[in-house]
Amino acid sequence: MAVSTDRISVHSMADLKNTSDDAIPAYLNSLKFTQSHHLSDTRLALGYSAFAICAATFYWDYKLGFESTKHYTAVAVAIYAILNGILTFWIWGVEKGKVYIGTNKAGQRIEISSKTEKFTPIYNLSVTTVQKGGKSETVSIKKPFNAWFDKAGHFVALPFQQMLASGVKIVGEADPTKVVEAKKKEKKVEGPDKSMDEKWASLLAESSGVSLDDVVASPAATPSGRKKRAKKA
Amino acid sequence: MLSVLQNPRQAAAQLLNFGLILSTAFMMWKGLSVIADSPSPIVVVLSGSMEPAFQRGDLLFLWNRNWFEETKVGEIVVYNVKGKDIPIVHRVVRKFGVGDEAQLLTKGDNNVADDTELYARGQDYLVRKDIIGSVVAYIPFVGYVTILLSEHPWLKTVMLGIMGLVVVLQRE
Numbered sequence: 225m226a227v228s229t230d231r232i233s234v235h236s237m238a239d240l241k242n243t244s245d246d247a248i249p250a251y252l253n254s255l256k257f258t259q260s261h262h263l264s265d266t267r268l269a270l271g272y273s274a275f276a277i278c279a280a281t282f283y284w285d286y287k288l289g290f291e292s293t294k295h296y297t298a299v300a301v302a303i304y305a306i307l308n309g310i311l312t313f314w315i316w317g318v319e320k321g322k323v324y325i326g327t328n329k330a331g332q333r334i335e336i337s338s339k340t341e342k343f344t345p346i347y348n349l350s351v352t353t354v355q356k357g358g359k360s361e362t363v364s365i366k367k368p369f370n371a372w373f374d375k376a377g378h379f380v381a382l383p384f385q386q387m388l389a390s391g392v393k394i395v396g397e398a399d400p401t402k403v404v405e406a407k408k409k410e411k412k413v414e415g416p417d418k419s420m421d422e423k424w425a426s427l428l429a430e431s432s433g434v435s436l437d438d439v440v441a442s443p444a445a446t447p448s449g450r451k452k453r454a455k456k457a
Numbered sequence: 458m459l460s461v462l463q464n465p466r467q468a469a470a471q472l473l474n475f476g477l478i479l480s481t482a483f484m485m486w487k488g489l490s491v492i493a494d495s496p497s498p499i500v501v502v503l504s505g506s507m508e509p510a511f512q513r514g515d516l517l518f519l520w521n522r523n524w525f526e527e528t529k530v531g532e533i534v535v536y537n538v539k540g541k542d543i544p545i546v547h548r549v550v551r552k553f554g555v556g557d558e559a560q561l562l563t564k565g566d567n568n569v570a571d572d573t574e575l576y577a578r579g580q581d582y583l584v585r586k587d588i589i590g591s592v593v594a595y596i597p598f599v600g601y602v603t604i605l606l607s608e609h610p611w612l613k614t615v616m617l618g619i620m621g622l623v624v625v626l627q628r629e
Binding site for chain 2 (some may be wrong): 261264289304305
């Protein structure tokens, strides 16, 4: 299925990001990566234990009243606060926006985290590949969402998968047909035949320090163009 | 619906987000209760019997611990009468004895008579454990929403409708 039948609103950053995030496990799992769920499972376990404590508190408070249960309630409130604290730490300090962790048959591990900035429709991926010996390498990929969402808001899988296959070596090895040569750049001609949308996209890309033609980004690229622009303004 | 079946983790995570919002609100309320040692640490004034100190709709914060001194004459307290479930906010005007057994008489500042009429049948005074807290702080008027909601039940329907619309129209 090249184009998904579901439509999202192209003006909603949350929709753009969530749909793209969901496409990563779907693609990589289809390439025989084995997904590891331990991050989200831990988060769910923490959250549901906290919720269970709250439910118990609600029940005994409702059944037995405040006076006779207040010492248990105090303990429950403390445990709830601690669990919620650990949960917050887990989300901000450990998960850090990771949307996929998986290993392939050769034992290489891949960890992908995604990020977007408010009002900037650019998808920032940080992909860490850990070799079997423990040697790790991180590449970052930046691409505007309109590379794989059409105007109506349909997700188009091919360019998205090409981005991952070309940007990440072990994905490219698993799916060589999707690798697009990074250096095959044509100089685009700025002309009147360019549509308004294309101009818009290139303007946006330029202001965020990304080239539209650049499928593969350099490791840990810093958006220096952005800073300059900010200073001028 | 299909996507829920396909990805149970994501469904569980979404359900959890909703559950955590509710449970955090409830646990904060319970935390406040435990700290103030009161089953209901925040109440809304329902009558004008304490005017000009408090008006209908004022939000009161209660403290129910006697760390430094006993509840004394002149304090504004909230008490429950046996058999009635609406707490009453009035001032302590008489006190006989000391400790938990002290006999307390209350009266609304704006009322002509004291509260003996309001107490339960056969009850002539309050004791400390009838009181659920002394007023330590208040915010004028913000509790009026709850009065409106309880006096005009159709407003609840309107509010639920608006909230439902927001949920339907706005995801995430």
